[in-house]
Amino acid sequence: xxxxxxxxxxxxxxxxxxxxxxxxxxxxxxxxxxxxxxxxxxxxxxxxxxxxxxxxxxxxxxxxxxxxxxxxxxxxxxxxxxxxxxxxxxxxxxxxxxxxxxxxxxxxxxxxxxxxxxxxxxxxxxxxxxxxxxxxxxxxxxxxxxxxxxxxxxxxxxxxxxxxxxxxxxxxxxxxxxxxxxxxxxxxxxxxxxxxxxxxxxxxxxxxxxxxxxxxxxxxxxxxxxxxxxxxxxxxxxxxxxxxxxxxxxxxxxxxxxxxxxxxxxxxxxxxxxxxxxxxxxxxxxxxxxxxxxxxxxxxxxxxxxxxxxxxxxxxxxxxxxxxxxxxxxxxxxxxxxxxxxxxxxxxxxxxxxxxxxxxxxxxxxxxxxxxxxxxxxxxxxxxxxxxxxxxxxxxxxxxxxxxxxxxxxxxxxxxxxxxxxxxxxxxxxxxxxxxxxxxxxxxxxxxxxxxxxxxxxxxxxxxxxxxxxxxxxxxxxxxxx
Amino acid sequence: xxxxxxxxxxxxxxxxxxxxxxxxxxxxxxxxxxxxxxx
Numbered sequence: 001x002x003x004x005x006x007x008x009x010x011x012x013x014x015x016x017x018x019x020x021x022x023x024x025x026x027x028x029x030x031x032x033x034x035x036x037x038x039x040x041x042x043x044x045x046x047x048x049x050x051x052x053x054x055x056x057x058x059x060x061x062x063x064x065x066x067x068x069x070x071x072x073x074x075x076x077x078x079x080x081x082x083x084x085x086x087x088x089x090x091x092x093x094x095x096x097x098x099x100x101x102x103x104x105x106x107x108x109x110x111x112x113x114x115x116x117x118x119x120x121x122x123x124x125x126x127x128x129x130x131x132x133x134x135x136x137x138x139x140x141x142x143x144x145x146x147x148x149x150x151x152x153x154x155x156x157x158x159x160x161x162x163x164x165x166x167x168x169x170x171x172x173x174x175x176x177x178x179x180x181x182x183x184x185x186x187x188x189x190x191x192x193x194x195x196x197x198x199x200x201x202x203x204x205x206x207x208x209x210x211x212x213x214x215x216x217x218x219x220x221x222x223x224x225x226x227x228x229x230x231x232x233x234x235x236x237x238x239x240x241x242x243x244x245x246x247x248x249x250x251x252x253x254x255x256x257x258x259x260x261x262x263x264x265x266x267x268x269x270x271x272x273x274x275x276x277x278x279x280x281x282x283x284x285x286x287x288x289x290x291x292x293x294x295x296x297x298x299x300x301x302x303x304x305x306x307x308x309x310x311x312x313x314x315x316x317x318x319x320x321x322x323x324x325x326x327x328x329x330x331x332x333x334x335x336x337x338x339x340x341x342x343x344x345x346x347x348x349x350x351x352x353x354x355x356x357x358x359x360x361x362x363x364x365x366x367x368x369x370x371x372x373x374x375x376x377x378x379x380x381x382x383x384x385x386x387x388x389x390x391x392x393x394x395x396x397x398x399x400x401x402x403x404x405x406x407x408x409x410x411x412x413x414x415x416x417x418x419x420x421x422x423x424x425x426x427x428x429x430x431x432x433x434x435x436x437x438x439x440x441x442x443x444x445x446x447x448x449x450x451x452x453x454x455x456x457x458x459x460x461x462x463x464x465x466x467x468x469x470x471x472x473x474x475x476x477x478x479x480x481x482x
Numbered sequence: 483x484x485x486x487x488x489x490x491x492x493x494x495x496x497x498x499x500x501x502x503x504x505x506x507x508x509x510x511x512x513x514x515x516x517x518x519x520x521x
Contacts, residue, residue: 076488076489079492079496082496082499082500083496086496086500086502086503087499087502089503090502090503090506092503093506093507093510094506097510212486212490213486215485215489216484216485216486216489220485222485222489223485223486223488223489225488225492260516260517261514262511262514262515262516265507265510265511266507266511267507268504268506268507269508269511270504271500271501271502271503271507272501272504274500274504275497275501275504278497278500279496279497282493282496283493286489
């Protein structure tokens with residue numbers, strides 16, 4: 001038998017998964033007949049695609065690289081963030097319960113006009129979410145390029161080009177329908193990569209029970225829950241991450257994409273899998289701490305602690321599978337965001353500026369052209385990596401977190417919800433966030449609260465105060481339960 | 483508490499937090515009638 005080298009195995013694993021995503025995306029695109037199919041899957045996604053696309057979009061390369069890197073460096077205190085993400089998802093379920101009655105909406109910013117009758121707010125939220133989504137996604141592209149070069153020993157730019165082309169074909173072919181169905185496969189790939197890889201490491205390299213015992217004696221500070229954040233800092237994670245996840249545009253979009261309310265609720269049962277993934281990732285970070293107690297081998301940065309663990313402690317096929325898992329996690333978040341940004345661009349920027357909607361056919365053609373161009377444009381930015389990208393990406397999560405939570409959550413759950421409160425809270429939240437973030441990027445923000453958490457808190461507080469002082473805006477009649 | 487127990491308690495807390503959305507969604511999924519469709 002011919003012995004395959006490490007790179008050859010990686011090439012086979014990663015190329016075949018990429019090819020499979022394209023095939024699934026193209027097959028699924030045959031169902032796409034209208035602009036609404038492209039933008040929101042016609043609101044007809046069933047159990048399998050909605051579950052798969054929610055899980056795959058939620059779980060990004062950040063969870064496989066940066067987060068384990070932080071846990072490796074700072075111990076379990078870095079794991080707090082996972083708890084706040086989960087609480088955010090619990091809030092998303094509650095949001096879905098009410099947001100479902102706005103199921104005729106095509107994009108998340110549409111909610112602002114539907115609930116508050118404010119085209120101004122729709123445009124504001126539309127423009128900022130478009131910019132924030134596009135800039136924020138560059139990091140996922142970068143992860144794909146790096147995973148490619150780690151796996152194959154080939155260039156970073158080549159990795160970006162190939163993954164970008166994969167994505168462009170999938171999105172342009174069938175919009176949300178193709179994204180959702182190919183996401184099912186991507187989710188399967190990263191689940192197998194994480195569970196399978198961990199099973200190998202735990203049985204062959206280090207048993208988790210021994211790992212915990214060893215770490216407790218050799219490195220007790222690993223278990224200090226407040227090593228990174230003081231208790232106050234932990235509480236502040238709520239504003240940034242719980243509120244940021246709860247009403248993120250990509251989840252609001254997936255509420256209205258479901259075929260029925262039951263299907264919409266069902267997507268969040270993917271958290272049974274996420275629970276297992278998070279515990280596994282924490283145990284893997286602990287294992288890495290035991291196996292690389294004084295730091296990673298030369299050439300591996302902290303973010304790549306798990307790839308390093310698999311590189312040195314598992315056979316090439318498992319290492320290749322894990323890198324394919326990283327590509328799957330990054331690709332599935334990136335394609336969803338590009339598809340969403342395209343929808344927002346057409347619906348909430350161009351159509352709003354034009355004063356009337358395009359025909360269904362024109363929406364489909366525009367969606368294809370814009371998503372195709374956008375995918376490559378972001379790819380080019382990821383290759384060039386200009387300093388401005390890092391700068392604007394710093395604002396990405398915060399702008400989306402601040403722009404949606406108060407107007408959406410209070411708009412759904414509070415009788416006193418008002419248009420003035422919605423508009424002003426978003427503006428006030430942004431001002432707080434942007435000023436703090438500018439100071440942070442200049443290295444002059446020393447307060448123990450992140451700029452996005454501050455903006456999010458300012459938006460929530462100002463919404464409540466202003467809503468109590470202004471006339472409530474009644475919800476539209478069609479939003480009441482049928 | 484010894485560090486190992488804190489570690490195990492933290493792992494359990496992380497798992498329980500992640501199960502909140504899963505269990506809540508399962509409950510609402512079962513409780514919701516089939517008829518709530520888009521139309």
